[in-house]
Amino acid sequence: MKKSLIWVFTIILVSMLIVTTWASLQENVILGGAKIIREPWGIATLFDTYFAFFTFYIWVMYKEVKWFSKLTWFILVVFLGNIAMSVYVLMQIYKIKNNFTIERLLTKNV
Numbered sequence: 001m002k003k004s005l006i007w008v009f010t011i012i013l014v015s016m017l018i019v020t021t022w023a024s025l026q027e028n029v030i031l032g033g034a035k036i037i038r039e040p041w042g043i044a045t046l047f048d049t050y051f052a053f054f055t056f057y058i059w060v061m062y063k064e065v066k067w068f069s070k071l072t073w074f075i076l077v078v079f080l081g082n083i084a085m086s087v088y089v090l091m092q093i094y095k096i097k098n099n100f101t102i103e104r105l106l107t108k109n110v
Helices: 002-026 029-036 040-063 067-080 082-095 102-106
Strands: none
Touching (some): 040 067
C-alpha cells in the first residue's frame, strides 16, 4: 500500500508541475484567472476546487501541532493546490519508517 500511495502522489505531483508549467508558458495566470471568473462553470469549478482544498486542509490542521506549520501549509494549499497537497502526503508517508498503515498515515501519531 505504501508504494502504491507513493506512486499515486508522485504522479499527481509531476502531472501538476507539468501542466502548471505548460499553462504558465501559454498565458499569464492572472489573465487566465480573469477568464475563468467570467464563466459560470469556471466559478463553480473554483468553488469545488477550493472546498476540496479546505477539506484536505482540515486533515493538515489535525496532523500539524505547531501553528506556524498549520499557517504555512494553509498558504501553500491555497496557492499551490494539488502540488502542495501531494508534497504533504508524500512527506507524511516518508515519516512512517516501519509498519506503514493507512491508520498511521491519517492520525497524528506517526
